[in-house]
Amino acid sequence: MQFLNGITLLLIFQLIGEFGARLLDIPVPGPVIGMLLLFLALAVRRSVPPSLDTASSTLLSHLSLLFVPAGVGMMIHFERITGEWLPIAVALLGSTVITMLASALIMAGTSRLFAPGERQDD
Amino acid sequence: MTDAGIATIWVYLSTTPLLGLTITLVAYGIAYRTYLWAGSNPLLHPVVLAVTMLILFLVATDTPYEAYFTGGQFVHFLLGPATVALAIPLYQQLPKIRRLWLPVLITLVSGVTIGALSSVALARLFGASLQTQLSLAPKSVTAPVAMGISEQIGGLPSLTAVMVVATGILGAILGTKLFALLRIRDDSVKGIAMGITAHGIGTARAFQVSTEMGAFSGLAMALSTFTTALVLPWLLQWLGWLG
Numbered sequence: 001m002q003f004l005n006g007i008t009l010l011l012i013f014q015l016i017g018e019f020g021a022r023l024l025d026i027p028v029p030g031p032v033i034g035m036l037l038l039f040l041a042l043a044v045r046r047s048v049p050p051s052l053d054t055a056s057s058t059l060l061s062h063l064s065l066l067f068v069p070a071g072v073g074m075m076i077h078f079e080r081i082t083g084e085w086l087p088i089a090v091a092l093l094g095s096t097v098i099t100m101l102a103s104a105l106i107m108a109g110t111s112r113l114f115a116p117g118e119r120q121d122d
Numbered sequence: 123m124t125d126a127g128i129a130t131i132w133v134y135l136s137t138t139p140l141l142g143l144t145i146t147l148v149a150y151g152i153a154y155r156t157y158l159w160a161g162s163n164p165l166l167h168p169v170v171l172a173v174t175m176l177i178l179f180l181v182a183t184d185t186p187y188e189a190y191f192t193g194g195q196f197v198h199f200l201l202g203p204a205t206v207a208l209a210i211p212l213y214q215q216l217p218k219i220r221r222l223w224l225p226v227l228i229t230l231v232s233g234v235t236i237g238a239l240s241s242v243a244l245a246r247l248f249g250a251s252l253q254t255q256l257s258l259a260p261k262s263v264t265a266p267v268a269m270g271i272s273e274q275i276g277g278l279p280s281l282t283a284v285m286v287v288a289t290g291i292l293g294a295i296l297g298t299k300l301f302a303l304l305r306i307r308d309d310s311v312k313g314i315a316m317g318i319t320a321h322g323i324g325t326a327r328a329f330q331v332s333t334e335m336g337a338f339s340g341l342a343m344a345l346s347t348f349t350t351a352l353v354l355p356w357l358l359q360w361l362g363w364l365g
Contacts, residue, residue, distance in 0.1 A: 010203040017206070028351045029267045031205035035344055038209035048210055056207035059200065060336075063326035064169050065150045066201045069142075069194030070265050071173035071287040073280050075180060076187050080254065080281065087250035091258050092285065095241035096292045096319055099262060100300050103233035103342075104315035108306055110225035 006055025013038045136185050142193020149175045162330070164295040169287065169323060201266060201322070208325075208344055211337035218310060218334075219341060226314060230342065233318040234349045235357065237262040242363055252365040257281040259358060261289040263350045264321045264343060275355050275364060286321065293320025294327035313338025318346045 017034025020026075026033070042048060074081065081088060135141050153171035160166045180190055191198075212219075219226070238259050245255040257277035260268040265286045272282035293316060301312050309332050316324040317339035325343050329336030358364050 010206045031202040034206040035209045042213040056210040059204045059207045068172045069198040070283040072176045074284045077281045087245045087248035091241045091245040094244045098240045099237035099319040102236045103318045107229040107311045107314045114224045
């Protein structure tokens with residue numbers, strides 16, 4: 001029952017998010033708005049109900065599985081991907097490395113600058 | 123049972139959601155066990171193994187992707203509630219987020235811009251078609267959002283979905299190695315970089331390292347989704363890269 005209650009709450013917040021996104025015509029997906037609303041609700045309530053905790057840890061522990069059907073979609077773009085494999089490979093690999101390094105360095109630098117003493121080296 | 127009888131049953135089963143759903147779960151189960159058995163080797167990421175197995179199976183049995191997706195969509199659907207569920211680990215890191223909001227904000231805006239522009243620029247430089255370039259632009263945000271942005275700027279949403287998954291896997295594989303190289307040990311820094319670059323797949327990897335890294339990755343993923351949706355179409359238009 002805990003899991004069921006939790007997943008119901010998640011779906012309700014997703015539904016409110018979808019509704020809000022369309023009503024206000026914001027180009028942001030419903031689930032993301034749902035997440036921010038749930039975050040605000042938890043911040044006001046100041047605790048996480050056990051049912052939500054159960055449902056979210058179950059869903060998040062198998063997050064990778066949820067990307068599999070989209071990944072299989074590669075098969076319908078097989079020709080384009082083989083035809084343009086070099087630019088696609090360079091863009092994916094290069095941009096992933098650049099973004100990861102730049103974000104990590106900027107975050108490390110700005111943390112030291114704006115929140116000194118926050119670093120917890122282990 | 124005759125061959126014709128089996129063929130009839132196959133024709134029936136291959137169009138029901140049951141088949142697509144079952145093979146998705148079976149393939150993931152095998153992939154996940156293989157990944158654990160190989161000592162969590164990132165090159166054997168369960169998404170890579172499961173997708174490879176499924177494509178081989180579908181090609182071998184001559185099953186179109188649309189038929190597979192009638193079942194696969196049930197798993198795909200759970201991305202929505204899973205995105206909402208990221209609010210919980212996020213809330214649990216609230217005190218730390220409160221202290222770090224300015225570094226997070228600066229990193230977010232610059233990281234999102236660098237990510238989108240570097241992918242389009244590299245694809246242009248190496249001669250990708252305009253449609254491919256635009257499909258690559260939103261590759262660092264979570265699949266449902268990236269597909270929406272792709273459609274808005276003139277890319278191919280389903281190609282974008284593949285680029286998003288590929289980026290997530292690359293980020294999950296390379297991230298921890300790059301952090302070791304840079305000697306970055308702070309889990310909040312690692313999480314933010316992972317979430318900006320590699321969305322949900324990177325976040326799943328981050329949760330394996332620590333709850334703190336996972337929560338920060340989830341935070342960065344959520345906020346970069348907003349930032350990208352608001353900034354990217356305008357930025358590409360301003361640069362004249364929409365063709």
